[in-house]
Amino acid sequence: MANQLLFIFQGNQLLVTNSESSPALPNRSFVDSIQSIILRDHQVGFYDHVLCRAIEVSDDYIPKAGYRFTGLRTLFGVFDEQLISLIGRALQIVEWDRSHQYCSKCGNENTRHEHELAKVCPSCSYRSYPRISPVVMGLIVRDNEILLARSPHFAPGMYSAIAGFCEVGESLEMALHREIKEEVNVAVDNIQYYTSQSWPFPHSLMVAFTCRYVSGIIIPQPEEIEDAKWFNVDALPLLPHPVSVARKLIDYTVTNIKARYHALH
Ligand SMILES: [Zn+2]
Structure with missing residues (x-):
């Protein structure tokens, strides 16, 4: 029988081998040992021509020697983006099936x-x-500065782009204008799409844009935004993890601003 990759979940935790530096996923033969406790089983796609299955096991399952459960976020930068994306899809399908x-x-x-x-x-x-919930993210540019904000639940010192859920009836552009106005009291124009990313915590589709500052003095939204300010691209604070769409958006924009300034000055 052809090999398979198994994404075995217990709640939102994924089963991997014990190695901290290079954990691996169980393969086809592993399924025999858990057959009696499988709650749900979906085929979710292919990774390098190998079929991937999303399997949920019951809460009382204890991993056998050499295996452990871990959160998907701990595997960022460990597995490649294609595999992370498939596991994210699997996680969402299992959660959806359960509920x-x-x-x-x-x-x-x-x-x-x-x-x-x-x-x-x-x-x-x-x-x-x-369910897929669109989240708009906007990085606001003013000359050689970008506007970054931090929410109270961020790691200490970390800042990111403005983001928020799209509401029913809104276009992505409408949502972006509203979120930016609500969170930092700023008006923008020249909205440019950059990229998107599925973010399975729990079922977001992040859609990232750059935009240009037009007017307004920063007023952080109480409760939501702890601090927001303009950062020169040469003096940035702690930023989100490199695999996050926020970080990609910031890196891309900063590179462009620096290239433009280098050409002009
Ligand atoms: Zn019915």
Whole structure:
């Protein structure tokens, strides 16, 4: 039988081998040892032509010798981005499957759709799909400065771009203008899309933009923003982890600003 990679979850924790520096994922043969305690099992895609399965095991399962459970965030920078992205997909599918066992409209037990990633109610035909919540992120540029803010739950000294959930009825641009106005009281224009990233904590799609400062004096939103200020691109504070979309957005923008300034001065 062809090999498989197993993403085995207990809650939101993933099973890996014990090595701190180079943990590995269990493969096809491992499944025999957990067959009796599998709660759910989905095929989630391929990694390097190897089929990947998302499996959830019951809470009372204790990893056998040589294995441990760990949070996905601890594997950033350890596994490559394609694998992290697949595990993130697996985590969201398992969580969705767990929380959509019953129809939210009539309460009957759902069944799996044959071809789509969907749950179908056999009684009222209502379909449920995995949820994706768009989050807009904006990095505001003013000459050779960028506006960064910190929320109270950030690591000490760390600053990042402005971000917030898109609300129903909003375009991404509308959400970005609103979030920036609410969080730091600034108006922007020239919104440019940069990139996006799935962020499975729990089911966000981060959509990152750069934008240009127009007007307004920074007033941090109480409760949400602990501090916000302009940073010269040559004197940046502690920034988010390099795999985060926030950091990629900041690095990309800072590189562009420096290149422009170098050309002009
Ligand atoms: Zn129903």
